[in-house]
Amino acid sequence: EDKVVQSPLSLVVHEGDTVTLNCSYEVTNFRSLLWYKQEKKAPTFLFMLTSSGIEKKSGRLSSILDKKELFSILNITATQTGDSAVYLCAVEAPLANAGGTSYGKLTFGQGTILTVHP
Amino acid sequence: AAGVIQSPRHLIKEKRETATLKCYPIPRHDTVYWYQQGPGQDPQFLISFYEKMQSDKGSIPDRFSAQQFSDYHSELNMSSLELGDSALYFCASRDLGLSSTDTQYFGPGTRLTVL
Numbered sequence: 001e002d003k004v005v006q007s008p009l010s011l012v013v014h015e016g017d018t019v020t021l022n023c024s025y026e027v028t029n030f031r032s033l034l035w036y037k038q039e040k041k042a043p044t045f046l047f048m049l050t051s052s053g054i055e056k057k058s059g060r061l062s063s064i065l066d067k068k069e070l071f072s073i074l075n076i077t078a079t080q081t082g083d084s085a086v087y088l089c090a091v092e093a094p095l096a097n098a099g100g101t102s103y104g105k106l107t108f109g110q111g112t113i114l115t116v117h118p
Numbered sequence: 119a120a121g122v123i124q125s126p127r128h129l130i131k132e133k134r135e136t137a138t139l140k141c142y143p144i145p146r147h148d149t150v151y152w153y154q155q156g157p158g159q160d161p162q163f164l165i166s167f168y169e170k171m172q173s174d175k176g177s178i179p180d181r182f183s184a185q186q187f188s189d190y191h192s193e194l195n196m197s198s199l200e201l202g203d204s205a206l207y208f209c210a211s212r213d214l215g216l217s218s219t220d221t222q223y224f225g226p227g228t229r230l231t232v233l
Contacts, residue, residue: 034221042208042224043161088160092221093174103149103173104212106222108160 002027006089006109014117017079021112023089024071031104033065033072036088038111043088046074079116086111120144122211122225130231131199139194139228143211149173150192151210151222152184161208167192168214199232206230 003026013019025033032050036043047056049065049072056063060079065072076083090106123142131137143150149168153161154177163176167186178184181199186192196203206229210222 032221042226045221045223048221090161103166103168103214104222105151105163105166105174105176106153106161106210107163110160 002091002093002107004089004091004107004109006087006112008112009110010113010115012115012117013079015080017116018075018077019079019114021074021076021087021089021114022071023073023109025089025091025107025109026070027091027093027107029094030067030091031094032092034090034092034106035063035072035074036090038086038088039084046087048092076114079114081116081118084114084116086113122209122223124207124209124225124228126228127226128229128231130233132233133199133201135199135232136195136197137199137230139196139207139209139230141192141194141209141211141225143190143192143209144213144223147211147213147223148190149212149214150186150190151212152178152192152194153208153210155206155208155227156202157205164194196230201232204230204232 007022035046047063052067060077063074088111089109151166152164155161164178166174170186184194206227208227209225212222
């Protein structure tokens with residue numbers, strides 16, 4: 001059974017701190033790993049990672065994937081109160097048109113609840 | 119840009135009733151996914167459709183059924199509702215024919231409360 005595990009489950013920091021969120025996975029078939037931010041509504045897409053060792057960056061957020069060790073990290077620097085949310089990691093199954101059979105379904109981790117205090 | 123539309127946004131039902139949730143994908147997207155997120159839990163994949171045919175099935179109870187129509191919108195039908203069905207139901211869509219850099223886009227969700 002596919003498994004995605006995130007740590008820590010909960011994190012409380014102060015504005016300006018830097019945080020690192022972890023995601024490890026054990027899946028039968030892998031196409032990509034995605035990070036989402038969820039604030040009491042639909043998950044908002046952050047990053048899609050398919051290759052090892054290539055850092056993706058968007059403002060204060062960055063993420064990297066290690067396909068050999070089967071994990072990814074999401075870094076947030078200079079945190080702000082607006083970063084408070086649940087951060088979800090998900091592994092995407094291969095697409096049918098690329099030889100897969102699962103049409104890209106997502107298996108989510110349990111999420112990390114990040115709380116940033118002023 | 120157009121996004122995924124779900125209706126209704128909130129739904130309150132009693133036990134043993136039925137509910138129908140609707141999802142309208144982004145125009146020209148041919149694939150729809152349904153996910154269920156219970157309180158404090160991560161989203162769980164239920165079912166997906168590609169070009170109006172069921173493409174994959176996850177942890178969807180037998181009491182639930184779904185389909186994708188000719189206009190690509192999808193409906194999730196839930197019968198004999200139980201208290202444990204109370205959850206946020208997300209629909210996501212994508213264009214499988216697009217480049218490998220594309221991904222799923224989530225709708226705002228339907229919050230179902232079963233009393």
